Amino acid sequence: MSEAAAETWDGLARAAAAPGGAEQAELVRELLCFTVDGDPYAVPVERIREIVRLKSITEVPRVPDEILGIISLRGEVVQVLDLRLRLGVPATELTRTHRIVVLHGDEGEVTGLLVDTVSEVLRVEEASVQPPATGDSEFVAALCRRGDHFVGLLNLEKVLDLG
Amino acid sequence: MAARRKRRTAASKAQAEFVSEAEEILERMRNDFGLLAESLVGSGEADPEIVNSLFRSAHSLKGLSGMFGQEAMSELAHHLEDILDRLRMGRATLDRRALGLFDESVTLSAAALEKVGDEDAAEGLAETIADLIGRIEQWNDAPEASRGEGPDVDLPDSILRALTEYEEHRLHANVAQGRGIYLVDATFEIAAFEDGLQEIQGAIREVGEVLSTLPSPSGAPGSQIRFSLLTAADLPPDTLRERLELAPDAMTIARLPEGLAPESASADAPDVSDQPARDASAPAAPDETLKSISDTVRVDIRKLDELMNLVGELAIQRSALSQIANRLAQDPATSRVGQDLVKVQKTLERKLQELQGSVLDVRMVPLRQVFDKLTRVVRRLRLDQEKEVRLEIRGADTELDKLIVEELVDPLMHVVRNAFDHAIEPVAEREAAGKPAEGCIQVVASQRGNDVLISVSDDGRGIDVEKVRRRAIEVGLVSEETELGRSDILDLIFHPGLSTREEVTETSGRGVGMDVVRSNIGALGGLVDVKSEEGRGSTITIMLPITLAIIRALIVGVGPHRFAVPLNSIRETLLLDPDQLQRTEGRELMNLRGDALPLRRLDDEFRLGLEEPDKAYVVVLGVGDARLGLIVDRLEGQQDTVIKPIQGPVATVRGVAGATELGDGGAVLVLDVSALVEDVVRKGELRE
Numbered sequence: 001m002s003e004a005a006a007e008t009w010d011g012l013a014r015a016a017a018a019p020g021g022a023e024q025a026e027l028v029r030e031l032l033c034f035t036v037d038g039d040p041y042a043v044p045v046e047r048i049r050e051i052v053r054l055k056s057i058t059e060v061p062r063v064p065d066e067i068l069g070i071i072s073l074r075g076e077v078v079q080v081l082d083l084r085l086r087l088g089v090p091a092t093e094l095t096r097t098h099r100i101v102v103l104h105g106d107e108g109e110v111t112g113l114l115v116d117t118v119s120e121v122l123r124v125e126e127a128s129v130q131p132p133a134t135g136d137s138e139f140v141a142a143l144c145r146r147g148d149h150f151v152g153l154l155n156l157e158k159v160l161d162l163g
Numbered sequence: 164m165a166a167r168r169k170r171r172t173a174a175s176k177a178q179a180e181f182v183s184e185a186e187e188i189l190e191r192m193r194n195d196f197g198l199l200a201e202s203l204v205g206s207g208e209a210d211p212e213i214v215n216s217l218f219r220s221a222h223s224l225k226g227l228s229g230m231f232g233q234e235a236m237s238e239l240a241h242h243l244e245d246i247l248d249r250l251r252m253g254r255a256t257l258d259r260r261a262l263g264l265f266d267e268s269v270t271l272s273a274a275a276l277e278k279v280g281d282e283d284a285a286e287g288l289a290e291t292i293a294d295l296i297g298r299i300e301q302w303n304d305a306p307e308a309s310r311g312e313g314p315d316v317d318l319p320d321s322i323l324r325a326l327t328e329y330e331e332h333r334l335h336a337n338v339a340q341g342r343g344i345y346l347v348d349a350t351f352e353i354a355a356f357e358d359g360l361q362e363i364q365g366a367i368r369e370v371g372e373v374l375s376t377l378p379s380p381s382g383a384p385g386s387q388i389r390f391s392l393l394t395a396a397d398l399p400p401d402t403l404r405e406r407l408e409l410a411p412d413a414m415t416i417a418r419l420p421e422g423l424a425p426e427s428a429s430a431d432a433p434d435v436s437d438q439p440a441r442d443a444s445a446p447a448a449p450d451e452t453l454k455s456i457s458d459t460v461r462v463d464i465r466k467l468d469e470l471m472n473l474v475g476e477l478a479i480q481r482s483a484l485s486q487i488a489n490r491l492a493q494d495p496a497t498s499r500v501g502q503d504l505v506k507v508q509k510t511l512e513r514k515l516q517e518l519q520g521s522v523l524d525v526r527m528v529p530l531r532q533v534f535d536k537l538t539r540v541v542r543r544l545r546l547d548q549e550k551e552v553r554l555e556i557r558g559a560d561t562e563l564d565k566l567i568v569e570e571l572v573d574p575l576m577h578v579v580r581n582a583f584d585h586a587i588e589p590v591a592e593r594e595a596a597g598k599p600a601e602g603c604i605q606v607v608a609s610q611r612g613n614d615v616l617i618s619v620s621d622d623g624r625g626i627d628v629e630k631v632r633r634r635a636i637e638v639g640l641v642s643e644e645t646e647l648g649r650s651d652i653l654d655l656i657f658h659p660g661l662s663t664r665e666e667v668t669e670t671s672g673r674g675v676g677m678d679v680v681r682s683n684i685g686a687l688g689g690l691v692d693v694k695s696e697e698g699r700g701s702t703i704t705i706m707l708p709i710t711l712a713i714i715r716a717l718i719v720g721v722g723p724h725r726f727a728v729p730l731n732s733i734r735e736t737l738l739l740d741p742d743q744l745q746r747t748e749g750r751e752l753m754n755l756r757g758d759a760l761p762l763r764r765l766d767d768e769f770r771l772g773l774e775e776p777d778k779a780y781v782v783v784l785g786v787g788d789a790r791l792g793l794i795v796d797r798l799e800g801q802q803d804t805v806i807k808p809i810q811g812p813v814a815t816v817r818g819v820a821g822a823t824e825l826g827d828g829g830a831v832l833v834l835d836v837s838a839l840v841e842d843v844v845r846k847g848e849l850r851e
Binding site: 056058059060061062063064067070071072074075076077078079080081109110111112160161162163 | 472473475476724768769770771807808809810811812813816817818819821822823824829830831832
C-alpha cells in the first residue's frame with residue numbers, strides 16, 4: 001500500500017476500531033462518493049486523479065471479466081475495472097451517467113474504475129467512521145455515516161488486486 | 164501532500180542524476196583498471212596515461228559523491244585518488260596489492276551506489292568501506308619509491324613554469340628513459356579544434372607520450388588556435404615528423420639523446436629558448452574561445468519519453484484536423500477555405516515528422532558502450548581460463564535507442580560468454596583440428612533500414628546438431644519419430660531447459676539459457692536466429708528495431724476489433740484462398756509455396772466470439788525461421804505508432820505487447836508477435 005493511502009487508512013481504521021478515541025480525532029477526510037447498483041461507496045479523494053465521461057473502451061482479451069477494457073488518457077493507456085462485476089453485481093447497459101473514476105497510487109500506477117454515477121464529495125470526521133457491519137466484508141474497509149445512511153469506504157488495495 | 168510528493172521527486176531526480184553520473188565514472192574506471200592490469204602483465208610497467216586518467220576519475224568521483232553527501236564513497240574515492248596520485252608521480256610502484264585494492268574500491272563503490280537512498284543498507288556497507296580505507300592507508304604507508312631526478316631539459320622557462328607537477332614528473336621520467344623530447348606545433352580552426360587536437364594527440368600516443376598540451380597564444384589568424392604539444396618519443400626527429408605528417412617548421416627539438424640523433428641532426432635543431440612565440444604563460448590565451456565549446460546536456464530519458472508522447476498526441480490532433488479540412492474541402496460552400504486548410508495541415512504533418520525525427524535522434528546512442536563491456540568480459544575470461552580468444556568488434560558506432568541498448572547488455576553478454584565458454588575449444592583441441600591456436604569471436608553491428616543487426620560469430624566447434632536432438636528427445640521436447648530439419652533443431656537451443664552441456668559453469672551465465680536471450684530480445688521487439696556449421700563455428704544474429712518509441716505497424720481488423728501488428732515481424736500478407744485451407748487434427752494450415760504454414764484466427768486465440776467472415780486475409784508472421792499465418796478480416800493500412808504500456812491491475816497479457824492510440828482517439832492493442840508465434844509453433848507442433 002502506498003504511504004499516503006496507508007496514512008488515510010490507518011486513521012480511518014483506528015477511528016473505526018476504537019470509537020472511544022473520538023474526542024482526539026477531529027481530523028476531517030474528504031471522500032468521493034459514487035453509486036453502484038444504487039448503493040453508495042466512497043474512496044479517499046487523495047487517490048483520485050480525475051473523473052472522465054465514458055469514452056470508447058477497447059476490449060482486452062485474456063483478462064478477467066472485471067477488466068472492461070482499456071481507455072486512452074492523453075497518451076496513457078489505462079485499464080478500466082467494472083466495479084459492478086467486482087462487487088458481484090450484474091453488469092448493466094452503459095448510460096450517460098456512468099463515469100470512470102481514474103485512481104492513482106504514489107508510484108504513479110493508474111487504474112480506471114467504472115461506476116454508475118458519481119454523487120458528491122463527502123467530508124467526514126474520522127469519528128464517524130465505523131467498522132464494516134459484518135465480518136465478511138471483502139471490499140469495504142469501513143462505513144461512514146452520511147445522515148441516516150452509511151457509505152461503504154472501499155478497500156482499494158483489495159478491489160484492485162485481481163491476482 | 165502534493166508538495167511532499169513534489170519535493171520527493173526533486174530529491175530523487177537529483178539522486179538519479181548523481182547515480183547515473185557516478186555510474187559513468189565507475190564504468191570508466193573499471194575499464195581503465197582492466198587496461199592497467201593488462202599493461203602490467205604485458206610490459207611490467209603501468210601505462211602513465213591510464214594511471215592519470217584513473218586519477219582524474221577518482222578525483223571527479225570524490226567531488227561528485229561529496230557534493231551529494233555520500234561521505235563514505237567520497238572518502239573512499241579520496242583515498243583512491245591518493246594512491247593514484249603517488250603512482251602517477253612515480254612516488255609508488257604499482258603492484259598486485261594495489262590492483263586488488265583498486266578492484267575492491269570500484270566494486271564497493273558500485274555496491275554503495277546501488278544502495279543510495281537506502282540508509283540501512285548504506286550503513287551496513289559503511290563498515291566494509293572503512294575497512295578497505297584502512298587497508299588502503301596501510302598500502303599508502305609503504306615507503307616511498309625513490310624518485311630519480313631527471314637531467315635538465317632544454318626548454319624555455321615559460322613552458323617549464325606552465326607544467327603541472329605531474330607533467331614535470333613525466334618529463335623527467337621520459338628523459339631518464341632516454342627518449343627524445345620535442346615540441347610539436349599544431350594550428351586548428353577554432354570551430355573544430357577538439358577533433359584536430361584529438362587526432363594529433365592520438366597519433367603521438369602511437370609512438371610516444373603527450374606530456375603536455377599548451378595553448379600557444381600568438382601566430383595564429385583570428386579564426387584559428389595554436390597548440391604546442393610537449394612530446395616524448397623514442398624516435399629520431401625526422402621519423403617523428405614523418406609519422407605525424409608535420410611541416411618541417413612545426414616541430415622543435417628540446418632534448419635529443421645521442422641514440423636518436425642522426426649524424427647531421429645538430430644543424431637543424433634550433434635553439435628552443437629563442438622562440439618567444441611559445442610563451443605559454445602569456446595571457447591572451449583561449450579563455451573566450453574555450454568557453455562555449457562543450458555544449459552537451461545530460462537529459463533523463465523519461466523526459467524524452469514525455470516529449471515523444473506530446474509529439475504523438477500532436478500527430479493525433481493533426482489527423483483530426485486533416486479530417487475536418489477534407490470535409491470542408493469537399494463541401495462546395497467551403498471548398499476554398501477547406502483547400503487552404505488541407506495545405507496548412509500537410510505542412511504541419513511534415514514539420515511534425517521532422518520533430519519526431521529530432522526527438523528520436525536524441526535518444527540514440529552508439530553501441531560502443533555495450534561493446535566495451537563485452538571487451539572487458541572477454542579480457543577477464545581470458546585471464547581466468549586457459550583459452551586464447553580474440554574479440555573483434557565492428558560497427559560500434561551503430562546507433563540504437565538508449566533504452567534498447569541498456570536492455571541489450573545482458574543478452575549480448577550471455578551470447579558472447581557462451582561462445583567463449585562452449586564454442587571456442589581449448590588450444591590443444593584447436594591445434595589438433597588444424598585451427599589457429601587463438602580463437603576468434605566477432606561482434607558486428609550494422610543498420611539495415613529501421614533495424615539494427617548484431618551478429619556474434621565464433622570460429623569454434625559449432626553446435627552438435629545430433630546432440631541437441633538427442634537432448635530434446637531426452638527431455639521430452641520432441642519424440643524420437645519427429646522428423647526435424649537442421650534449422651528446426653538449431654532453433655531448439657532457444658527452448659527453455661535445453662542445453663547441450665549438462666553442467667552449468669560460472670561463465671556460461673549461471674544457467675541462464677538461450678531461451679532467456681530470445682525472450683529478452685523478443686521483449687525489445689527483436690528477433691534472434693542461429694546458424695552453425697559443425698567444426699567451423701556458429702553465428703547468432705540479433706535483429707532489433709532502432710527505437711521502441713515509434714514502430715511502424717499494420718492495423719488489422721477482426722469483427723469490430725482492431726489490432727496493430729509490428730511491421731518488422733510481418734513477412735507478407737495474402738488474400739486467403741479458401742481452397743488452400745486444410746485441416747489436420749482440427750488445426751488449420753495452408754500450403755505456402757510448398758511449406759506448410761500453420762494458421763490461427765485471432766478470433767480463436769483471443770476468444771472474441773465472432774462469426775467467420777466471407778473474405779479474409781493471412782498475415783504471415785515470422786520469428787526467426789518460425790512462421791505463423793494470422794487470419795484477419797481486414798487490412799486497414801500502416802501507421803507509425805507509439806507503443807504504450809497498459810496500466811492497471813492486470814500486469815501482462817500474453818500475446819499483447821502494449822497499446823497504441825490511433826487517429827480517432829481510441830486505444831488499439833499491439834500484438835506481441837513473438838509470444839503468439841512461440842505459443843503456436845513451439846508449443847504445439849514443430850514443422851515438418
